[in-house]
Amino acid sequence: MAEVTLHNISKSFGGLTVLPDLNLTVPDGSFTVLVGPSGCGKSTLLRIISGLEMPSGGSVRIGGTDVTFEEPSKRGISMVFQSYALYPHMTVAQNIDFGLRLAKVPAAERKARVTEAARILALEDYLDRKPSQLSGGQRQRVAIGRSIVRQPQVFLFDEPLSNLDAALRTQMRVELAQLHQSLDATMIYVTHDQVEAMTLADQIVVMKAGRIEQVGAPMDVYDRPQTAFVAGFIGSPR
Numbered sequence: 464m465a466e467v468t469l470h471n472i473s474k475s476f477g478g479l480t481v482l483p484d485l486n487l488t489v490p491d492g493s494f495t496v497l498v499g500p501s502g503c504g505k506s507t508l509l510r511i512i513s514g515l516e517m518p519s520g521g522s523v524r525i526g527g528t529d530v531t532f533e534e535p536s537k538r539g540i541s542m543v544f545q546s547y548a549l550y551p552h553m554t555v556a557q558n559i560d561f562g563l564r565l566a567k568v569p570a571a572e573r574k575a576r577v578t579e580a581a582r583i584l585a586l587e588d589y590l591d592r593k594p595s596q597l598s599g600g601q602r603q604r605v606a607i608g609r610s611i612v613r614q615p616q617v618f619l620f621d622e623p624l625s626n627l628d629a630a631l632r633t634q635m636r637v638e639l640a641q642l643h644q645s646l647d648a649t650m651i652y653v654t655h656d657q658v659e660a661m662t663l664a665d666q667i668v669v670m671k672a673g674r675i676e677q678v679g680a681p682m683d684v685y686d687r688p689q690t691a692f693v694a695g696f697i698g699s700p701r
């Protein structure tokens with residue numbers, strides 16, 4: 464597990480300032496959800512935490528270590544995207560195993576980790592199938608399985624359920640909450656879906672135009688919105 468701290472993070476693309484100056488602490492072991500309208504900078508922030516994007520200024524600490532200039536693979540994080548990016552020609556087991564093979568983890572250890580991930584994600588009966596033979600929810604589980612086997616300290620999710628239909632989204636929400644409990648890891652989860660944010664988060668971060676409007680427990684934010692934007696976005700009674 465690891466705390467993630469962002470200190471004075473800024474990001475500009477050419478003349479466009481996406482994140483002016485952002486400070487945030489993601490507590491060790493929390494399920495922190497970043498929520499806000501499309502284009503407010505959520506993915507950019509996640510990419511900065513993961514190291515896929517360099518901030519223009521400021522620092523990123525994971526587990527107390529400054530990783531601002533550390534390459535993604537050395538940060539102890541794993542990112543799950545909305546498009547699952549599975550390898551179509553590989554089986555489920557091979558897809559889950561792929562990163563471990565690259566990292567040259569010994570074969571017996573790899574097999575044990577793939578088996579454990581499949582158990583957690585209820586994929587035991589699908590290990591020999593190809594992605595094309597799976598449902599959307601099963602594919603998304605395989606994508607999560609690829610993260611789990613790496614045993615990251617921090618999981619980053621960028622709208623992982625947005626390609627799924629409503630019923631499946633609800634089911635996967637429950638599964639993600641269970642996953643958080645069983646893995647005991649820090650999770651940072653991005654969504655533009657308020658309901659998803661409210662049901663998954665133990666800490667919710669409401670963003671607007673690259674700035675944090677409010678941070679708190681979901682019910683706090685709902686009951687005591689600090690700005691009209693937060694009240695409107697979360698749907699607080701007024």
Ligand code: ADP
Binds near residue numbers: 503
């Ligand atoms: P969100 O994930 O909240 O929808 P993003 O972080 O994807 O928002 O984008 C925030 C803003 O930054 C948008 O205006 C987007 O167009 C811009 N942006 C993101 N990535 C780039 C990039 N590589 N180059 C230029 N502009 C970008």
Ligand code: MG
Binds near residue numbers: 505506507
């Ligand atoms: Mg995004």
